[in-house]
Amino acid sequence: MTTINLSSAAIKNMFEQLHHNFGGSLAVNAKEHILTLDNELGRGHIRGITFKGGISYLEFDMEFAQDFTLRTGSEENAPICFAYCSAGRIAHSFNNETKKNVLENFQTGILTNASNSDNVLYFQKDVRVKTSLIVVRTVAQTDTAKKNGLNYRLQELMLNGKPAENTIYIGSYNLKIADQITQLKAIKQQGIVRSLLIEGLVHMILALEVQQHTDDLKNRENQTGSLNTREMESVKDISDFVNNYPERQLSISELCRKSGLSPCKLQEGFKLMHGTTVTDYIREVRIEKAEELIKNTDLNISEVVYSIGFTSRSYFSKIFRNKYNCSPKQYKDKQNMMAASA
Template identity: 65%
Template sequence: MTTISLTSTTIKNMFDELNQNFNGNLSIGVKEHVLDIDNEFGKGRIRGITFKSGISLLEFDVKFLQDFTLLAGTSKNPPICFAYCLKGKVSHSFGSQQAKNTLENFQTGILTNRAFEENRLYFEKDEHVKISLIVVKTSSNQNILKQHNLNYRIQKSFINGDRPKNSIYVGSYNLKIADKIQQLEAIQQRGIVRSLMIEGLVHMILAHEIQQHSDDLKNRSFNRGNLNSKEMDIIRKISIDIQNSPEAQHCISTLSRLSGLAPGKLQEGFKLMHGTTVSDYIRAVRVEKAEELIKTSDLNISEVVYSVGFTSRSYFSKIFRQKYNCSPKEYKVHQQLMSLSA
């Protein structure tokens, strides 16, 4: 087993320590640190980003070739950590003597701990793990904390009193967060645009985490439905296929046959992940793809309609207007005028 101790809580120093231990390839962008590993320790990527708001994002997308334990200490004002496991599983304990809690794929977790408490993350050998950690800075100085209103409100919600306690909440499955993380991974922009897009999605993921916690407290019995994690992973893959090929004639019976999931489980999975039915999700993806094509291609409206899988132009115009408050033709004319004036 390999054990690595991190002595710093800042992203910059943390990645310097990780690089010294893993001997990987460290690249630094606009407040974004990326460590690529491909050696005897394992293969994958660790990414860290910090924002002015006092919120940081730490992502592991790795497969270690041996059991690995990461030790991370905290400061006088330990942060609040919101975790989401997209793939595999990771275990955690406070120090070496306390019980482990395991976060499996599609599960959320929220962690608070005492000042200067040691956290231990356990990664199993040959387990491909993808986990995102959103770390929210806290402070004992309320005046400083109130400068970042979001941090102030989160601290008030999850730390009762002046002295935080060791606590870990492992929540129910949530596929909506997986969808947002997928969007996070798909960002191709550079510079300040990239930073703003990442920060916006991180805030959305954080909102989903907090909402999940609130819903679980209300329900008390975690709502995982009748789907296991393998079936939920299938739902996620189907969603990606629909996004990549909206023009295909997707339907419940075809998706059920290809996935091996009963129609009822398909509907339940889409309700959990997207809050809508399969057919409504397909329609929404097609409309968004059509809007992109109208804006960026030379296709006429009829060509756009059929290229994204719709069979009726009048029906497409109706739902396009419902979403964008104008007709496809009006939208295209507006885009053309914008191009001419640019």
């Protein structure tokens, strides 16, 4: 088993050490660091970015060619780490403890450290792992100037004003976070627009992690619901299918046959992942696709309506107005005016 020790939690220093140990190609764009590997140690990428206010985002999308251990130290004011596993599984222990806590696919986790305590992450050979970590720097109790900041408020919520200890909370399964991480990976913009979009989605993921923890405390006896990991993966696949084929007339029975889930399981999964019913989700996907077509193509409104699976233009206009506060025609006219004046 290979072990790498990281002496600094700062993103810049951490990636310099990872690059030194792993090789690969390190790209730095503003404050975003991406280490891409395709060698005898493994393949995939490790990404990290720091935002103002002491919040960092770290992402592993890796398959290592051997068992691998990553050891990181913490400072006197150790950060709080919010973790999410999108694929595979990852194990963690404190210092040299033999007990390992495992974060599985679609599970949330919250990690706090005692001062100057080590974290050890374990990656299994030939297992594709996608894990996201949001690291929130804590604030010293004596630093009263920062007590209105997000860091301090999260610190008070998770620690209740007490000194941090070595604790890890493995939460329930959450598919909404997987959806946000998919959006994060899909960002194509560059420069400040990219940074702003990443920061916004990271804050959304953080909010969902905190909400999940709150919900878990209220529902300790039913943290995972009735869906297992395989069933949630099926819900994720069906969600992707709806996004890829919004024009198809999809019925609940057809989606149940395709996923192997019962109608109750399918609806429960969509409530977990998207906070809505299957039918409402399909309608929302179609409306957003229609907005893209109106803005980016020469199709007229009727052509847009039928290309995304609606059969009634009047019904489409009604729900479009409810979402965007204008009619499809008004939206199209504004786009044409902007194009003409450009």
